[in-house]
Structure formats: structure tokens, C-alpha cells
Amino acid sequence: MSRLLNALFKGIEVLISIALAVMIILVFANVILRFIFDTGFAWSEEVARISFIYLVYLGSIEAMRDNRHLLIDSVLIRLPSIAQKLLYTLIQGLIIWLMMALTTGSYGLMLQNYHNKWVATGLPVWVVYLSGFIMGISIILLASGNIFKLWVLKRTVKDLITPQDESAATLE
Template sequence: MVRIIDFCFRLLKVAIAALLAGMVVLVFGNVVLRYAFNTGITYSEELSRMFFVWLTFLGAVVAMREHGHLGVDSLLRRLPPTAAKVAVLAGQALMLWATWLMISGSWTQTVINLHVSAPATGISMGVFYGAGLAFGVPALLLILADMIGVITGRIDVTTAEFVKDSEDEVALEHQPEPSLATPSVKH
């Protein structure tokens, strides 16, 4: 099951990269066409906006799974274990509520706008508002999984990292370890 979930999140990362590449091509291509040839791609702005919204929401799902969102957990680290567990569960309950609001609002907007076409592309505006659902449903499941892990004791709140304290911490995690075999060169 874990392998299937990992594969799905790899597919999400590929989709995010494809959306970003599509945005770059559409926007850059439109700029070149406007300045060089005094013409443009009619649907470029609309499609790149849809790509950006989907990229943002899908990226938020990936970041949520990796606990990559920035936050401050200094209070949590100072609390006794039982109080820390209660605080984490309270925070996750609030996140569940906010995610439910996102899902219900996105669902309502998707249904309302399902038969409304975007002006330039003709794509259903339900696709635009469906990005909230694409974020909300997996986010709800991820939050529930974390809550179950905390309740069952599988996740120890005193050692688990639910957020990153700073951007520096996130950047350091993605840097390769220095190799002892490679000597440093001094100039």
C-alpha cells in the first residue's frame, strides 16, 4: 500500500513539473509573439492561470505529506508529552475543519460552474474550481492518518516533525552530504 501511495505522489510531482513547464511555455511564448510578431496566443493567459492554480494546490498536497509547510513548534517542544499530544490533536482538528470548509466550498463552486465555459478556451470552469477538491480530499486523508498515528502512539509528538521551523532547515535537508573522498580545493 505504501508503494502505491509513493507512486501516486511521484505522479503528482511529475504533474506539477508538467504544469510548471506548460506555464513557462505559454507565458514566454506569448511574450515573444506579442513583442516580435505583434500577435499572441488567445488562450495563453487563461490556461496558464488554470495551470498555476492546479500547480499550487497539488504542490500543497505534496508539501503536506512531507510535512514541508513552515511553522513554529517551539511551544509544542516545551509542553509535557500529554499536553503536546492534546495540542497536536487540537491543531489537527482545526486543520480538518478548515479542510472540510475547503472541500465543501470547492464542491459547491465546481457544481455551480460545471456548465460555465471559460471565455477564451471554452474549458468548463468546474475544472478551475476542482483544484480545491484535488487538494482537499488528499489533505483530509493525510490529516486523518496523522491524527490516527498520534492517537495510537505510532507517531511520538515529542520527536515527530509536523512542520519545518525555517526555510534554511528545508534547504539543508535537500543538500547532499559532503563527501570525505573529495578534497576541498583552496584558491
């Protein structure tokens, strides 16, 4: 199961890299075309915008997995162990609740825009809202996994809030 998850997240990293490359290439090419040749690709702005949206949303999934999201832990680490666990569970519960709102909202917008198309590319508009749906489901699963690790696997809150890269570096 761990190999499957690692492969899945490696795929997300590849998609992020592709989105960034597409965005940079299209924006740079469009700037060159406009300044030198007084023309440009009309569709490149839409593709770059979609690439940026997916870059941010997929990057948010990666940040959640690696514990690189914004967390001010100065109060959390000073609490007694049981209070840390309860507060961390509350935080993860709030994340789940917010991501459920994002997921249901994104799904509703996907349905609402199912027949709409982008003007220049002709791509379906619902593809943009799919990114919110994917991010919401993914972060719900990751936050639920964090609660599972805390209460069932008996991991400490400090282990769960430490960015994964740092904890791996200290073991070597």
C-alpha cells in the same frame, strides 16, 4: 499500500512539473510573440492560469505530506509530551475542519459552474474548482493519517513535525 501511496505522490510531482513547464512555456512564448510579432495566443493566459492554480494546490498536498507547510513549533516542542499530543491533535483537527470547508465550498462552486466555459479556451470552469476539491480531500486524509500515526502507531510529535526529507537524510 506504501508503494501505492509513493506512486500516487510521484504522480502528483509529475503533474506539478507538467503544470510548471506548461505555464513557463506559454507565458514565455506569449511574451516573445507580443514583443516581436505584435500578436499572441489568446488562450495561453487561461491555460497558464489553470496550470498555476493546479501547481499551487498540488504543491500544497505535497507540502502537507512532507511536513513542509508553515508550522511554528517553538511552543509545541517545549510542552510536556501529553500536551504536545493534545495540541498537535487540535492543530490537525483544525486543518481537517478548514479543509472540509474548502472541499464543500469547492464542490458547491463546481456544481454552480458546471455549464460555464472559459472564454478563450472553452474549457469548463468547474475544472478550476476541482483543484480545491482534490486538495481538500487529500489534506483531510493526510491530517487524519497524522492523528492515526500519533495515537495508534505511537509516533512522537517531533517525528511527525520533522520534514520527511530531513529525517531521511539523518538516517543515512
